[in-house]
Amino acid sequence: MRRRRGVVDAEHADWIFHGGAVHPMDGTDPASALAVRSGRIVAVGAAAHELRGPGTEVVDLEGAALLPGFQDAHVHAVAAGLQLLGCDLSGVHGAAEYRTLIASYVADHPEPTWIQGSGWYGDVFAGGFPHRDVLDQLVPDRPAVLTSHDVHSVWVNSEALRRAGITATTPDPVGGRIQRGPGGEPTGVLFEAAAGLVTSLLPGPDARRLSEALMTAQAELHRLGITAWQDAAVGTAEVFDDSYDTYVSAAESGRLTAKVTGALWWRRDGGPGQLELLRDRRRRVSAGRFTATAVKIMQDGVCENHTAALLSPYRGLDGETGLSFIPPEELEAVVAALVAERFDLHLHAVGDRAVRECLDALEAAGTVPAGWDPRHQIAHIDLIDRGDIARMTRLGVIANVQPLWARQDTVLVATKLPFLTEDQRARHFAFGSLARAGVPLAMGSDWPVSSPDPVWGIHVAVNRTAPLADVHAADEHAQTVPLLAAEAVGVRAAVHGYTAGAARANRLEHESGTLTIGKAADLVVLDGDPFAVDARDLSSLRVRATFVDGVPVHEAW
Template identity: 80%
Template sequence: MAGGGAADWIFYGGAIHPMDGTAATSALAVRSGRVVALGGDAHDLRGPRTQAVDLRGGALLPGFQDAHVHAVAGGLQLLGCDLSGVHERDAYRALVAAYAERHPGLEWIQGSGWYGDVFPGGFPHREDLDTVVPHRPVVLTSHDFHGVWVNSEALRRAGVTAATPDPEGGRIHRGADGEPTGLLVEAAAGLVTSLVPPPDAARLDAALMAAQSHLHRLGITAWQDAAVGRSVLFDDSYDTYLSAAGSGRLTAKVTGALWWRGDEGLAQLGFLRERRRRAGGRFRATAVKIMQDGVCENHTAALLSPYRGLGQETGLSFIPPGELAEAAACLVADGFDLHLHAVGDRAVRECLDAVEAALPNAGGRAARHQLAHLDLIDRGDIDRMKRLGVIANVQPLWAREDRVLVETKLPYLTDDQRARHFAFGSLARAGVELAMGSDWPVSSPDPLWGIHVAVNRTAPPADVHAGDEHAQTVPLLPGEAVGVRAAVHGYTAGAALANRMEHDSGTLTAGKAADLVLLDGDPFAVGPRDLSSLRVRATFADGVPVHEAW
């Protein structure tokens, strides 16, 4: 028997996948929150108080990790006017009306989770809200967090009229008469959101706890929060994480990507350093998140060539490339990892330019720089990502032909752009490290759904936002699919690398933390179409059950 005494837990009776390049094994032992043995050696550690868990033909994997999530925002969505569970215009209106009726004392009605494809022309209008809540301001964040849908009262309080100019980095959608329609995208959202009273510390704490419980139920034991700081659409969650970590209520491991404020430039470096210094325990703040562009659906993603049918429109680069390169160089010299939002192929290239210029400042430190989303990438930049060691932080759930993509995105992409859409397979074949995440609350944080789409390039049958036959049967560029092993790797070892947690988690290796997910079936044995039907039986964080559904 190995030194240290009997195991606390032994798992057997199913497929145990270490995800470290070794083959599946038959048993795993845990003691004091650590993996201590695998295979036959695990059974040698059985003692009188060891809890033996029969997997009943299921599978045991490293706890899933989400490489790009907004957990506190997701928790606020769960606690507020949550529109994410429906996908229909009248259903949104009904939910808003019911929420306002249940909360007569709220001055502002806030919510999130709407999808543009349910509206005529792909964009919502203030009149839909005016008819259900005419006298209180309503502010509803889109599911992708790149815009807000507001009613006339909210516009009135913000003083937004036909004469209001578009702010830098944002747009006020207007009707044929020039009047604001009630959709404010990117920085323009701040014209209204700046007036909304921010949630207090208790509300943010409740949101984090709600999010953590939700993510644990999905088998997630660690994540990277991709926007820790105050922005137009996100509340500052730094102190919330700090408090939860200090009190022991944070059972997940969290890497905070500190928010880079484009209007402050290098003056914020000291503030970011101090935030990194104060973080500790299960919450570390080792990365900085920079937004370089928007999204294709509202034409703010930065493209190398124009959108289809929009003249010479090529989207927005939020930070001039020279300033981006200067910021990256200073951050890398300071030891930060770069987490760069890059949706369009021009934004991808600008971010790679910045990373390449910054690498000489790394001082030999192993980089964890990553580009997030990568909806479009130029073929030449795929090999460049490999050469620079940049991680592809991708959201696989988006890579399917659902109505959102077919009706509000594809019409604005040229044939060449469409052919380079969510090129996960090309990235993997080039040897680029894939880390997978959800961007929740933008989309579901369920890793099994993400794995399903990464492998099939079609939607999970249970997804309310892709319930049509086309989305579930017609793959988006099937040649860009990845295999089951690559997809599971992206949610375990790959995400752990992006989160700078690979030395302690992401694989089931003796000595690492016992962060585990127990599934009712084996993702490497079921048919590809059945991946999203797998269920989480239990989740363990540091050897302690944090979710059980035996």
């Protein structure tokens, strides 16, 4: 129940929330109420009622819960928005469904010279990957490029291969692979840096399209209770358009209602000369709702296409251990230079060798500049050597994890687990081991790689099984059989990872992440209490409202 606001005065609250559980997530006990004035939290607990005035809007939580607004520590919002606006395959899971969507999109869009889309999953195809022949049938007269859901592969048709000049004799580029069939003929799937052979030819979206994508993504993230995020690739990357100016424009115009930390993209071929650009970009956005305090470095690929860098070989792949995108000695030099410049490092490392190389580089960087508290983080950590968990604790490195992946869905069962040894499987998404060792956890989605819904992420982190409504895990095995149950974390740790933990990773903890007096009123109202429902029902919770600085940015009362 809600009462509309009248005339607000300076002595009373703009909003009072009561009648449910208020979870501050700052180490204090749950409270009964919370008051907001001028975008700030001014009271927590019974004292909130004393600030009620004639113009105060009062929200009865009706036994539900109020939490700090969720934060996503690793997302690609503009890319996700573009996916929603394009040939989006993410809402279905099947080869026949992909064919239907692609055919419909092609028929409805006769104008573009290139057909672009994203969101396919490899497990629905024989052998784990699609073939150009399927796209040739659906798009015979135009080049077509469809990015995989994990953004580490692209699926192209023969016309796209022709325009890029890719043939059986084309060598694999550094940091990438061309999938080949009999006689070395390209199958139409390009991994990692090889995707750039085609994506570099794509007509890029203009500023208006990028702005539309950001606003579309922001609305979706607010709908899910997210008030802040870290964009993990701000710059021109293999399959990402540069979103820096898009964020700056949205922030300056006031259209950016979320608080966003940009992780500036480190180009592997850019050398030390790109430091000046990174410094300049950080300097230009030193305050406001968009800042750029981090640098993103990609050290390896993913296990599904065997480009994640492993300490021991993949099972059954003739000694294959994946790719280290940056040689370890070079990585150490890059990290040292960025640490000296006081950049937080956001390091992509999926395989255990990549994790070790990142830790080696951070340790070699030595003492941090005086007076600086770094927020270095390693993202994903599908596999980690047990000894390196203790190193993460000692070095104070944040584990930036994507909990939605830690379940036995068909992608993992069909395209990943068969290529991991028993030892590797036993160290898979080791969230519980990391937490027990004292490694700080920050949680994110990697959207559009996977759903950005924090409630779903919390469900999987706690249960290690899939949410019931997830179309990409709609089988009984995924929903009932845990993936390494001992690596689950409790509800408090999972919620902390999406609130206070992510806020620290985003360098926003002084402003948000907890419901503490004086902090911004970045809030999420749920229709149930995650600390009271049965753990198996966590994914059924829904967002009633999202607030940023005390202003509703999503309402579904």
